[in-house]
Amino acid sequence: MTNRDVEAAWSYHDGTKHSWQSIHSDSHFLDFPNQPLPFKVYEELEPLPLPRDFSNTGVEALSAIAGRVGGAGDGELDLRGLASVLYYSAGITKKGAYPGGEILFRAAACTGALYHVEVYLVCGPLAGLEPGVYHFGAHDFALRRLRRGDYRAALVEACGYEPSVASAPASLVLTSTFWRNSWKYRARAYRHCFWDSGTMLANTLAVSTARGIEARVVAGFADGAVNHLLGLDTEREVSLAVVPLGKGSPGCPAPPPMPDLDLKTAPLSPTEVEYPAIGAIHSASSLATGREARAWRASAPGPSTKAASGPLKALQSLADGAGDTIEGTIARRGSSRQFRREAVTLPQLSTILHRSTQGIPADFLEPPGAMLNRIYLIVHAVDGLASGAYVYRREEGALELLDEGEMRRVAGFLGLQQALPADASVDVFMLADLPEVLDRYGNRGYRAAQLEGGIVGGKMYLAAYAQRLGATGLTFFDDDVTEFFSPDALGLSTMFLVALGKPARRRSRR
Numbered sequence: 001m002t003n004r005d006v007e008a009a010w011s012y013h014d015g016t017k018h019s020w021q022s023i024h025s026d027s028h029f030l031d032f033p034n035q036p037l038p039f040k041v042y043e044e045l046e047p048l049p050l051p052r053d054f055s056n057t058g059v060e061a062l063s064a065i066a067g068r069v070g071g072a073g074d075g076e077l078d079l080r081g082l083a084s085v086l087y088y089s090a091g092i093t094k095k096g097a098y099p100g101g102e103i104l105f106r107a108a109a110c111t112g113a114l115y116h117v118e119v120y121l122v123c124g125p126l127a128g129l130e131p132g133v134y135h136f137g138a139h140d141f142a143l144r145r146l147r148r149g150d151y152r153a154a155l156v157e158a159c160g161y162e163p164s165v166a167s168a169p170a171s172l173v174l175t176s177t178f179w180r181n182s183w184k185y186r187a188r189a190y191r192h193c194f195w196d197s198g199t200m201l202a203n204t205l206a207v208s209t210a211r212g213i214e215a216r217v218v219a220g221f222a223d224g225a226v227n228h229l230l231g232l233d234t235e236r237e238v239s240l241a242v243v244p245l246g247k248g249s250p251g252c253p254a255p256p257p258m259p260d261l262d263l264k265t266a267p268l269s270p271t272e273v274e275y276p277a278i279g280a281i282h283s284a285s286s287l288a289t290g291r292e293a294r295a296w297r298a299s300a301p302g303p304s305t306k307a308a309s310g311p312l313k314a315l316q317s318l319a320d321g322a323g324d325t326i327e328g329t330i331a332r333r334g335s336s337r338q339f340r341r342e343a344v345t346l347p348q349l350s351t352i353l354h355r356s357t358q359g360i361p362a363d364f365l366e367p368p369g370a371m372l373n374r375i376y377l378i379v380h381a382v383d384g385l386a387s388g389a390y391v392y393r394r395e396e397g398a399l400e401l402l403d404e405g406e407m408r409r410v411a412g413f414l415g416l417q418q419a420l421p422a423d424a425s426v427d428v429f430m431l432a433d434l435p436e437v438l439d440r441y442g443n444r445g446y447r448a449a450q451l452e453g454g455i456v457g458g459k460m461y462l463a464a465y466a467q468r469l470g471a472t473g474l475t476f477f478d479d480d481v482t483e484f485f486s487p488d489a490l491g492l493s494t495m496f497l498v499a500l501g502k503p504a505r506r507r508s509r510r
């Protein structure tokens with residue numbers, strides 16, 4: 001099966017949809033004694049502790065989320081800057097208690113707090129760090145060296161000579177260990193790979209922007225070569241995205257030899273279950289060579305947009321400077337566990353929509369500013385905006401009313417019959433035109449559409465918290481969402497849902 005046989009993406013997507021029937025006929029239960037460890041722990045490698053005394057930029061979150069900060073791109077990537085990017089992307093920011101013990105919450109939201117996404121670093125010589133391939137250990141905030149030497153050239157080749165990777169002093173590589181999420185979510189965990197790396201990348205991009213470090217999301221790479229570089233056991237863990245950090249590297253030498261790695265890691269749980277649907281979609285969306293990755297990236301034209309036909313409500317945006325700093329925002333972020341049924345203001349909603357959709361620097365989003373997903377909303381309580389179903393017309397900076405009315409009950413249903421989407425002020429859904437995306441990008445486009453949903457959703461989390469509002473990602477009944485927003489959304493597939501509102505109370509966390 002190749003990337004162009006898009007039956008694989010359809011088969012995975014259709015086979016992992018939630019519906020009322022699928023949820024209510026499901027006998028899956030959580031086997032807590034077999035719950036996987038939420039960390040990858042290399043048992044025999046020395047930790048290289050990362051500095052914790054990185055200074056905060058104090059940059060206003062809403063500008064950083066939008067990717068707009070004066071002088072961006074001039075920041076030097078040193079060990080402190082890198083430590084800060086890692087901390088605010090994947091670090092432990094809070095601790096909480098639950099009946100089974102302690103839970104270590106991370107900087108970015110993650111389905112089920114299962115934290116299956118790992119971060120690696122491939123770097124040349126940096127101030128304070130020798131060239132090498134490293135793993136970031138969130139549990140002890142330390143790097144562990146997997147390979148010694150400058151291996152960037154191998155990554156550059158695997159990414160088909162993508163210029164941002166070629167000129168970067170360092171790149172992050174995000175991976176997922178499937179079992180750590182499929183333990184709870186089974187085959188749907190493959191979607192979560194991109195949702196959860198996406199929320200993390202929203203933080204990475206915002207913090208890098210704030211530090212003046214150029215960052216880009218590269219989804220086109222030769223999977224086998226990158227996985228080999230990191231020494232992954234690809235039956236269990238695979239690379240999801242490469243993120244070059246910084247620019248201006250004068251080039252990198254030919255990489256040293258790259259033997260197989262056989263590094264001992266702590267067992268995750270007594271037994272692991274494999275979900276063949278995950279392996280099937282992953283291999284069908286894999287690219288074999290850097291050359292293929294390069295051709296994949298060039299699969300223009302950009303996605304089509306649809307002209308508005310209904311009444312438009314112009315959005316109003318808050319000025320930058322109205323919110324918290326990016327570091328303060330990420331440190332405070334958490335998923336709201338309950339919403340008060342109270343209104344947010346139209347400028348608050350406008351700001352969230354506007355700042356989170358200013359364009360993601362990504363190899364699959366050309367021309368810059370393009371999006372694969374369309375944004376639909378159910379508005380329950382926004383001052384100055386009638387309750388109802390809307391579509392966000394980004395180009396017009398306006399919301400188009402699709403259907404007016406009180407919709408809390410149906411929103412609760414669409415969000416898997418949970419209270420959160422019913423009690424929120426607004427529910428934001430991202431839907432992609434999968435036939436178009438797959439036609440353009442093959443099965444790999446499926447990864448890209450899910451990833452974009454995660455990144456935009458992650459930005460919405462941050463834009464909400466920057467304004468002292470709450471947010472939570474949610475799962476959904478796939479086809480019911482499409483039907484609800486049709487005829488406008490006819491033929492679209494639901495990728496992501498985030499609920500926004502005023503949180504009812506704080507979870508006690510340290």
Ligand SMILES: Cc1cc2nc3c(=O)[nH]c(=O)nc-3n(C[C@H](O)[C@H](O)[C@H](O)COP(=O)(O)O)c2cc1C
Nearest residue numbers: 105106109110111112113195199334335473474475
């Ligand atoms: C994509 C996504 C989907 C989520 N779905 C749900 C959901 O359906 N119900 C829910 O209560 N929480 C959901 N969450 C919230 C997670 O449970 C939460 O992020 C996790 O427990 C970590 O907590 P934190 O976000 O407060 O750090 C979701 C989060 C994400 C990122």
